[in-house]
Amino acid sequence: MTVSDEPIRRGKPSQPVDHPAALGDLADVFVARNIAVGMTPDGSVVLARPDSVLVEVPRDAGRRRELQSFLSQRKLRPDNGLVPEPDDGGAGVVAVSIDDSEPSLRHSERRLSLRSVADVASDARSAGFGADLNYVVIGAQVMHGEPLGAQTSWAGEMAFLANVFTDPVTGQTSLLTTAEPTVQPPAWRDPLDLPDRPRPRILVLDTGLTTVPADGEVRAAGPVARRAEHERLQCCEIRKDWKVDADPRIVDDEDERFDPPVRPLTSGTKPSRSKLLDFEAGHGSFIAGVVLQTCPDADIVSAGVLSSFGDGDVAGVLSTLKRMMDTQGPFDVVVMSFGTNFADDEAAVFETELMRLLGPALGVAAAGNQNTCRPYFPAALPGVVGVGATSAGGKAWFSNFGGWVDACAPGVDVVSTFFTDFTEVLDGTPTRDYKGWARWSGTSFSAPKVAAAIAQEMYLFGGTAKDAWKRLSTHKHLRVPDLGVVFNV
The missing domain is CATH 3.30.70 (Alpha-Beta Plaits)
Structure with missing residues (x-):
């Protein structure tokens, strides 16, 4: 690939070189x-x-x-x-x-x-x-219910659809979440607890989960027993080696609640008055809830490969997947609601190692939200089930599409688990109040629906996850051109 020598520097609205559109703030x-x-x-x-x-x-x-x-x-x-x-x-x-x-x-x-x-x-x-x-790699959430508009910034052909907020005291620029508070869904399926049936084991590689000390005491993060914060996620497995780090640039297993600034919280003697919910904070907790709504018998293990901003990289994904397979595996399904574009639309090094590490497990990944047919990885890999999003009218306006997309599921205004007690404050003014539930849109949330449907098929009728996917993807099932098999879940 060819790139420019010119650096990107912090400060004035200097733009990344060789970029087709302004990133702005x-x-x-x-x-x-x-x-x-x-x-x-x-x-x-x-x-x-x-x-x-x-x-x-x-x-x-x-x-x-x-x-x-x-x-x-x-x-x-x-x-x-x-x-x-x-x-x-x-x-x-x-x-x-x-x-x-x-x-x-x-x-x-x-x-x-x-x-x-x-x-x-x-x-x-x-x-x-x-x-x-x-x-x-960046998580694939989008703005609730709105097409591309004035608040869109582009980077790497990815659309960042959210409010860019600059703290007036610290000067810290943050990209706020597009998850909107909502109420608990009217019904939540109970586990079937079928006798002599192994529960599907699902690994969610994402921003991790938000946890609290298992004994309920408030304390600093550390090597103590922890449990998922949300009452509906208590079945999620919290490992003994759960990683928590206060630095927002460190990818760990704890999903940061809000955006701890990279620069100090204070400027001089004036404290920041902002309490921000970062771009993809809560993303992993949301996805775990999506899985459980379709496959309540699933055993979910979560691992952080994305920060609360939503960024990670291929090296981190591969090293974390290897660690999880070595210490917590085997898994039946691995959910990956993130991705990126590759030079020349080829991912040879990533593909070889990812498929080796997945082994018999079935990878399910979000197809991305750029409304393009350009391959988006890992969803576009031949051995991974790439999932696009549908809406009431057909293809969701944001969903990627193409022959490499294998399946699709509703991805607009999905409701799932979120932070249980968080009030967002912008420059001293309370804005959104989250009480355990949110609605979000994106292929990020279509992918775990399909993963859960495959796991449920496996749980009910036996075989491996790949066997279940083969049964669900036969010619007998409804297909949409360039979006694959329809999962109306």
Whole structure:
């Protein structure tokens, strides 16, 4: 891919280079979150970390030594310090960090150019090693019930449909959630508890869950027993190694309630008067509730691969999936309501490793909300069920579509579990009040509906999740052109 040398810097409305439309105030958010924008030779835009490359690790010991030598000659160091030994399932990938910035610069002033990492990836491929940029994946929520309008910002051909708010005291720019408070749905299905039937195990890779100490005492986050905050999510498994970190840039298993600014909360002696619900805070909790409404017998395990802003990257997705498979697996279904565009619409390194790690599990992913047929990954991968969204009138206006979309389900005004007691405050004024439930729109919420329907089919009639998907995707079921099999759940 080709990218510009020009950096993105925090401050005035400077825009990401090679970008087809203005990011506006979002440029500040992208710089703070270490997200850079690049343009492929065909003119398509992608998002990637400007300091990280993914390299496939050969299984052959000799080739691994060659890779180590290749990295050493360029003074590149794998994130874990060593090129790993292959495990029984395959060689895997390693994330390699690169940073050409002046070390004395603050993080927000570092160069966000992709040229250096693109050159490293190209050199690695020339040397015979599979390599690619560490692409940024972003959760796929959209604005409630509205088509693209004046408040839309574009990045990497993704539409960010939300209110951009700049705190007048701290100067912190935030992108607020589009989830709207609502009331509890009128009915919630009870588990069937069928005898001699194993419960479907579903892994949700997302923003994680919001939890509280299991004994009910209020305390600082730490290695204590925890449970899901929402009463309807008590069946969700909270692991002993649950990760909680107060830094909003750290992706962990706890879904931050609001946007802790990257810069300090105070400016001088004046405290910030804002209490913001971040772009995708609550996303993971919402998705867990969507699953349970269709498959109440599911055993749900949650793991964080996205921040509350909704950003993560391919390296984080793969490493977290490997950790979960090693420590908590096996799983029947893995839900991934996030994605991104790849250069040349190819995801070779990501595809090879993701499918290896999934193994017999069935991956189900959101098709994205750009209203385009451009492949969106991981939904567009051949071994993953890509899910688009429908509305009362057919295709939801925002849903991606195309031959790579395998299924669809209602994705407008979906109601599910959210924060149980949170009042949003903007510049001292209370705005939205959340009491456990919200309504949201997006393919993010169509995907867990389809995943749950597959799990329920598996639970009722046996076989694997892939067997259940095969039964549900036969010619006997209703299909919509470019949206696949219809799941009216």
